[in-house]
Amino acid sequence: MAAAAFLFLFAGSFAFSSHLSGNLVSASRSFSIDYKNNYFLKDGKPFQYISGSIHYSRIPRYYWKDRLVKMYMTGLNAIQVYVPWNFHEATQGVYNFTGDRDLEYFLKLANQTGLLVILRPGPYICAEWEMGGLPAWLLQKPNIILRSADTDYLDAVDNWLAVLLPKIKPWLYTNGGNIITVQVENEYGSYYACDFNYMRHLRTMFRFFLGEDVVLFTTDGNTDKEMTCGTLDGLYATVDFGTDTNISDAFKRQRRFEPQGPLVNSEFYTGWLDHWEDQHAVVDAQKVSRVLGEMLTMGANVNMYMFEGGTNFGYWNGADHDTRFRSVVTSYDYDAPLTEAGDPTDKLLAIRDVIKQFREVPSGPMPPATPKFAYGFVMLKKVGNISSLLDTISPLGPVRSEYPLTFEEMKQYYGYMLYHTTLPQDLSEPTPLISPLNGVHDRAYVSVNGVFRGLLQRDTALVMNVTGQQGDTLDILVENMGRVNFGSKINDYKGLLSNLILGKDTLTDWKIYSLDIDGTISQGWPHSDNQRFLSQQREPSVGPTFYMGTLQPNGLAWDTFLRLNGWTKGQVWINGVNLGRYWPASGPQQTLYIPGPLLSTSLPNNITLLELEGAPEHLRVLFMDRPQLNFTAGKS
Numbered sequence: 178m179a180a181a182a183f184l185f186l187f188a189g190s191f192a193f194s195s196h197l198s199g200n201l202v203s204a205s206r207s208f209s210i211d212y213k214n215n216y217f218l219k220d221g222k223p224f225q226y227i228s229g230s231i232h233y234s235r236i237p238r239y240y241w242k243d244r245l246v247k248m249y250m251t252g253l254n255a256i257q258v259y260v261p262w263n264f265h266e267a268t269q270g271v272y273n274f275t276g277d278r279d280l281e282y283f284l285k286l287a288n289q290t291g292l293l294v295i296l297r298p299g300p301y302i303c304a305e306w307e308m309g310g311l312p313a314w315l316l317q318k319p320n321i322i323l324r325s326a327d328t329d330y331l332d333a334v335d336n337w338l339a340v341l342l343p344k345i346k347p348w349l350y351t352n353g354g355n356i357i358t359v360q361v362e363n364e365y366g367s368y369y370a371c372d373f374n375y376m377r378h379l380r381t382m383f384r385f386f387l388g389e390d391v392v393l394f395t396t397d398g399n400t401d402k403e404m405t406c407g408t409l410d411g412l413y414a415t416v417d418f419g420t421d422t423n424i425s426d427a428f429k430r431q432r433r434f435e436p437q438g439p440l441v442n443s444e445f446y447t448g449w450l451d452h453w454e455d456q457h458a459v460v461d462a463q464k465v466s467r468v469l470g471e472m473l474t475m476g477a478n479v480n481m482y483m484f485e486g487g488t489n490f491g492y493w494n495g496a497d498h499d500t501r502f503r504s505v506v507t508s509y510d511y512d513a514p515l516t517e518a519g520d521p522t523d524k525l526l527a528i529r530d531v532i533k534q535f536r537e538v539p540s541g542p543m544p545p546a547t548p549k550f551a552y553g554f555v556m557l558k559k560v561g562n563i564s565s566l567l568d569t570i571s572p573l574g575p576v577r578s579e580y581p582l583t584f585e586e587m588k589q590y591y592g593y594m595l596y597h598t599t600l601p602q603d604l605s606e607p608t609p610l611i612s613p614l615n616g617v618h619d620r621a622y623v624s625v626n627g628v629f630r631g632l633l634q635r636d637t638a639l640v641m642n643v644t645g646q647q648g649d650t651l652d653i654l655v656e657n658m659g660r661v662n663f664g665s666k667i668n669d670y671k672g673l674l675s676n677l678i679l680g681k682d683t684l685t686d687w688k689i690y691s692l693d694i695d696g697t698i699s700q701g702w703p704h705s706d707n708q709r710f711l712s713q714q715r716e717p718s719v720g721p722t723f724y725m726g727t728l729q730p731n732g733l734a735w736d737t738f739l740r741l742n743g744w745t746k747g748q749v750w751i752n753g754v755n756l757g758r759y760w761p762a763s764g765p766q767q768t769l770y771i772p773g774p775l776l777s778t779s780l781p782n783n784i785t786l787l788e789l790e791g792a793p794e795h796l797r798v799l800f801m802d803r804p805q806l807n808f809t810a811g812k813s
C-alpha cells in the first residue's frame with residue numbers, strides 16, 4: 178500500500194511542476210468543449226476567449242514582447258498564431274527555428290505575458306503570405322496537386338509535421354503550456370479540391386502527434402459550400418466573418434455544422450489587406466468595437482484578425498488572383514488595432530473599452546508607441562545596372578537553355594532572375610515582343626544593349642515594342658512578386674513560363690542567370706567594394722540598377738520610415754536585411770517600416786537599393802518618423 182501511495186504522490190508532484198518537459202501527466206489542467214452548455218471549459222470552468230491574431234514571422238524577435246504586452250493590456254486572454262511552413266523549411270529538409278523563427282521562444286513570451294495561444298500550423302495558412310505558407314520547392318513536381326491527398330504533397334507534409342508537431346506538444350495547455358486549441362488546414366472549404374482524404378490524413382497526423390485531448394478545429398468562410406468542404410468529424414467547425422456580416426446568420430450557419438458547442442468567430446476582420454495599385458483598405462473602429470460587443474454578448478469566442486499585422490519583409494508577401502494577379506504590399510498594417518510598428522490606435526482603445534464590459538482588463542497604462550526618429554535625407558550613388566554586375570551577383574554564371582526555364586527549374590524560388598539572349602535580326606521598325614501565353618510571372622524589365630526599353634507584366638502588359646540590330650543583347654530581368662496565397666492558382670510558378678515571340682521569331686538560345694542578390698548583400702556588398710564605386714557618376718539611370726548610401730549613426734537606433742519620393746519600384750536592404758518591396762509610383766504604400774533594432778547606433782548603416790525602373794533626378798531617400806500612404810488608387 179505504502180509503495181502505491183508513494184508512487185501516486187511522486188507522480189502527482191510532477192503534475193504541478195511548471196517546466197515544459199512535454200511528458201507531464203497534468204492532473205489539474207484541461208481545456209475542452211462542453212457540448213451541453215455550449216462553451217469551452219478551462220480547468221473545468223466556463224471559458225470565453227477574446228483573442229487577437231499576431232504573426233511572429235512578420236515582427237522582428239526584439240519586438241515580440243512589446244506587441245504581446247500591448248495585447249495583454251488591451252484585455253485579450255489569448256492570441257492566434259500562424260506557423261508558416263516555408264518560413265521554417267525554405268530548403269527541403271533544412272529546418273530553421275532560430276532568431277526570428279524561434280517559435281518556442283515566441284510561445285514562451287506569450288506564456289510569460291499571460292496569453293493563451295490558438296495555434297494554426299496549417300500546413301497551408303493563406304495569410305497574404307508567400308504561397309499561403311507552402312514551400313515553393315513543392316512545385317519541383319510539375320503537376321503536384323497542392324492541398325490534396327497527392328502522395329508527393331503528403332510525403333512533404335508528413336515530414337514537416339513530424340518535425341513541427343513534436344515541438345508543439347509540450348506547449349499544449351494540458352501538458353503545462355499555453356496552447357488551448359489547434360487549427361487543421363485553413364479555410365479548406367474555399368479550395369477547389371474538396372478532398373476529404375486529405376483532411377482525414379491531417380486529422381490522423383495531428384491526433385498521432387498531439388494526442389486525443391487537444392481541441393482540434395477548422396475555420397471556414399461563411400457559406401454552406403465552404404463549410405461543407407472545409408469541415409470534418411472530430412474537428413470542431415468554426416466560421417470567420419467581418420463587420421458587414423449578419424452575426425446571427427453566421428452563427429446559425431455554424432450551428433448547422435455544430436449544433437452544440439461554443440460559438441466561435443476565428444477571424445473577425447478588424448481591417449483588411451492592401452494590394453499594390455489598389456486603394457488602402459480601412460475598417461471603421463466604432464463598427465469593429467460595436468460588432469465585437471454584440472458577439473461577446475452572445476457568449477461567442479472571438480479572434481480579431483489582425484490585432485498586430487506587422488510587415489512582409491523580404492519576399493514573403495503573397496498575392497491574389499481573382500480577375501488578375503494582384504501582389505500584396507510590404508506593409509501588413511491591416512488597419513489593425515496595433516499599427517505595423519506596434520503603436521496602439523484609437524481602434525485598440527475602443528476595443529479595450531468593449532472588453533472591459535466582459536472581463537477585467539489589466540490595470541495600468543497602455544504601453545506607449547515605440548519612439549520614432551526622422552533621420553532625414555541620405556544621398557545615394559549609383560553602383561551599376563544588373564547586367565554589369567553579374568560577376569558579383571551570379572558568380573556561377575548562366576545556365577544555357579534553348580527555351581526559358583522557370584525559377585523553380587532553376588531552383589531559385591524568390592526574388593529576381595536574368596534571362597539573356599540576342600536579337601535574331603535587325604529591327605529597324607518597332608517590333609512587338611509578346612508573351613502570347615501570358616507567361617511572364619510576374620514582371621519583366623526589358624533592356625537592349627543595356628538600355629532599358631520597357632516592361633511586360635502578368636495579365637496586364639503582354640506586349641511591348643523593341644528596335645535594334647541583329648546580335649544586340651536582350652536582357653530581361655524577371656521579378657517574382659510573391660506567389661498567390663488564396664484560391665486555385667497557388668501553384669504559382671515564376672519566371673518566363675512560356676516562350677517570348679519577337680516579331681515572327683520565337684526567342685531561343687537563352688543564358689539564364691540565377692541572381693543571389695540577398696546573399697551577396699548580406700556579405701556586405703556593395704559597401705565592402707566601395708572603392709570600385711567611388712567614381713560612379715551621380716546621375717540617375719533607367720532600368721534595373723543598384724544604388725548605395727550610408728545613414729550615419731547618431732547614437733539612436735529608433736524605428737523609422739523610409740520614404741522613396743520620386744523612385745519608381747524596387748527592393749531595399751538596410752545593413753544586409755531585406756526590408757521588402759517599394760512601389761511609390763503605384764501605392765498605396767509610400768514608406769517602408771524600419772524597426773530600430775536593424776540600425777546601428779555607432780557604425781554607418783548601409784543602404785542598398787535595387788531600382789527596377791527609374792530613379793529620381795536627385796538620388797536621395799528620406800527617413801521619416803511616421804508612415805505615409807496615398808489613399809487614391811494608382812499613380813501618386
Ligand SMILES: CCCCNC(=S)N1C[C@H](O)[C@@H](O)[C@@H](O)[C@H]1CO
Nearest residue numbers: 302303304305363364444450497663
Ligand atoms: C482577397 C482574398 C483574400 C482571401 N483571404 C481571406 S478571406 N482571409 C482568410 C484567411 O484565413 C486569412 O489567412 C487571410 O488571408 C484573410 C484575409 O486577410
